[in-house]
Amino acid sequence: MQLRNKKLDMDTFLSERTEVVASWVTGKDVDFEEGVRYQHSLPESKRFSSVLAAADREGRTLRQPRAGVALVDEHIKLLQFLEDACDLLPSTIDAYTRLNHYEKAAEGIARSTAAGTSLLNGFPAVNHGLKECRRVVESLTKPVQVRHGTPDARLLAEITLAAGFTAYEGGGISYNIPYAKKVPLERSLRHWQYCDRLVGFYEERGVRINREPFGPLSGTLVPPFVSHCVAIIEGLLALEQGCKCITLGYGQAGNLVQDIAAIRSLRELANEYFQAAGFTDYQLSTVFHQWMGGFPENEAMAFSVICSGAAAAALAGATKVIVKTPHEASGVPTKEANKQGLEATTQTLNMVREQIFPMSPTLDQEIELIKREVRCVLAKVFELGEGDVAIGTVRAVAAGVLDVPFAPATCNAGKLLPVRDNVGAVRIFDAGRVPLPDDVLTFHRDRVAERAKAEKREASSQMVVDDIYAISKSRLIGRPR
Ligand SMILES: CCC[C@H]1O[C@@H](n2cnc3c(N)ncnc32)[C@H](O)[C@@H]1O
Numbered sequence: 354m355q356l357r358n359k360k361l362d363m364d365t366f367l368s369e370r371t372e373v374v375a376s377w378v379t380g381k382d383v384d385f386e387e388g389v390r391y392q393h394s395l396p397e398s399k400r401f402s403s404v405l406a407a408a409d410r411e412g413r414t415l416r417q418p419r420a421g422v423a424l425v426d427e428h429i430k431l432l433q434f435l436e437d438a439c440d441l442l443p444s445t446i447d448a449y450t451r452l453n454h455y456e457k458a459a460e461g462i463a464r465s466t467a468a469g470t471s472l473l474n475g476f477p478a479v480n481h482g483l484k485e486c487r488r489v490v491e492s493l494t495k496p497v498q499v500r501h502g503t504p505d506a507r508l509l510a511e512i513t514l515a516a517g518f519t520a521y522e523g524g525g526i527s528y529n530i531p532y533a534k535k536v537p538l539e540r541s542l543r544h545w546q547y548c549d550r551l552v553g554f555y556e557e558r559g560v561r562i563n564r565e566p567f568g569p570l571s572g573t574l575v576p577p578f579v580s581h582c583v584a585i586i587e588g589l590l591a592l593e594q595g596c597k598c599i600t601l602g603y604g605q606a607g608n609l610v611q612d613i614a615a616i617r618s619l620r621e622l623a624n625e626y627f628q629a630a631g632f633t634d635y636q637l638s639t640v641f642h643q644w645m646g647g648f649p650e651n652e653a654m655a656f657s658v659i660c661s662g663a664a665a666a667a668l669a670g671a672t673k674v675i676v677k678t679p680h681e682a683s684g685v686p687t688k689e690a691n692k693q694g695l696e697a698t699t700q701t702l703n704m705v706r707e708q709i710f711p712m713s714p715t716l717d718q719e720i721e722l723i724k725r726e727v728r729c730v731l732a733k734v735f736e737l738g739e740g741d742v743a744i745g746t747v748r749a750v751a752a753g754v755l756d757v758p759f760a761p762a763t764c765n766a767g768k769l770l771p772v773r774d775n776v777g778a779v780r781i782f783d784a785g786r787v788p789l790p791d792d793v794l795t796f797h798r799d800r801v802a803e804r805a806k807a808e809k810r811e812a813s814s815q816m817v818v819d820d821i822y823a824i825s826k827s828r829l830i831g832r833p834r
Pocket residue numbers: 419420421422445474475476677678681685686
């Protein structure tokens with residue numbers, strides 16, 4: 354396997370770049386030097402890294418929606434409509450572009466133009482190309498990030514970074530395992546080394562681009578240690594390629610103490626692993642994603658889920674919260690619904706931001722538990738990779754050591770089965786082949802047994818199914834009827 358966690362040299366990168374920019378007609382418009390000049394021309398108020406740094410200094414939690422539509426003018430109108438209600442802007446990329454099906458994206462643009470409304474589920478940035486993407490950036494006053502789900506995001510990165518987007522979400526694991534079925538992990542990891550090296554080249558020219566691995570993964574009952582392991586690995590891979598501004602993320606699970614423990618442990622563990630790997634001059638921030646699972650159709654109840662996530666994000670001290678909308682149960686939200694999600698989040702953030710969630714033995718126990726679990730799994734990843742975390746990742750996923758619950762990728766073992774305990778914290782029902790110490794497994798087993806006793810039923814996969822639907826049915830824990 355030629356994959357190595359080593360910084361790509363210029364020759365390797367440039368020879369690959371020829372193929373990347375030729376992979377769709379709009380690639381020919383990208384000129385790296387011109388992109389560097391344009392990035393330097395942006396005011397600090399439009400640079401993700403500056404806004405994130407200020408928020409961390411001030412202890413503020415920033416608001417960011419997801420948003421993306423097919424046509425440029427509509428996308429600009431959408432983001433202009435949202436920008437007064439948030440701190441950071443997205444451009445959510447459509448599903449065809451995520452699969453590099455640019456010809457289908459082109460058809461979608463044509464059909465959307467004919468229909469006078471967006472018929473794509475996101476913004477097809479590659480098809481629109483550099484100038485049109487730059488027109489988006491020019492039309493806004495806030496920093497813009499590319500949010501997508503692309504295993505091969507090389508051309509998308511070339512175009513959007515040269516166009517002035519100042520943050521890029523994703524990674525070789527987090528945009529493969531939860532998003533793709535049959536993309537070999539080595540391939541997506543290698544493609545993302547290219548993306549990270551490109552960010553590293555911008556960094557070497559004084560342009561700081563924020564990199565945000567996709568935290569929530571399958572977004573379905575993912576235990577904190579699982580998403581933390583992936584986030585930390587992708588942070589290490591990005592740092593190796595010269596990225597300096599890393600935001601690590603986590604998806605709300607629903608038990609407040611566990612969610613706060615997750616964000617606080619994530620920051621501490623990232624610093625522990627980044628510094629152990631010899632990196633010191635990086636900028637670290639965290640992002641909390643409001644509930645990523647099934648939502649209630651009832652919009653008032655959806656707002657309640659949104660606000661519970663906003664409260665957790667602020668109490669956890671997350672640098673950023675990714676905001677959901679009351680249309681989550683139905684699909685791509687209207688701009689009005691998107692803005693309402695932001696406004697509800699703002700109200701809760703404003704009411705919570707001056708409050709301190711006290712340390713407690715329970716919170717401390719959750720933080721320590723997550724740290725132990727992450728350290729166990731990552732030790733195995735490094736061992737399997739004989740010190741190389743990229744190789745170790747591929748082998749760990751193949752061995753079921755890294756295992757993302759409810760993920761579609763065939764390379765993912767899918768043996769780890771989570772379930773909520775009697776207070777709604779996500780625990781391990783079946784560890785599969787994840788190497789956790791016996792006392793940790795006993796802790797999880799005892800917590801699950803408490804619930805089984807309370808519900809007068811055996812712990813079972815039925816409990817797991819009940820939990821998956823619970824929040825959309827206005828519960829946290831999937832209790833038997
Ligand atoms: C991992 C991201 C999944 C979530 O990302 C949101 N999402 C996806 N596409 C759009 C879009 N075009 N506009 C606004 N939100 C969008 C939905 O919440 C979805 O559950």
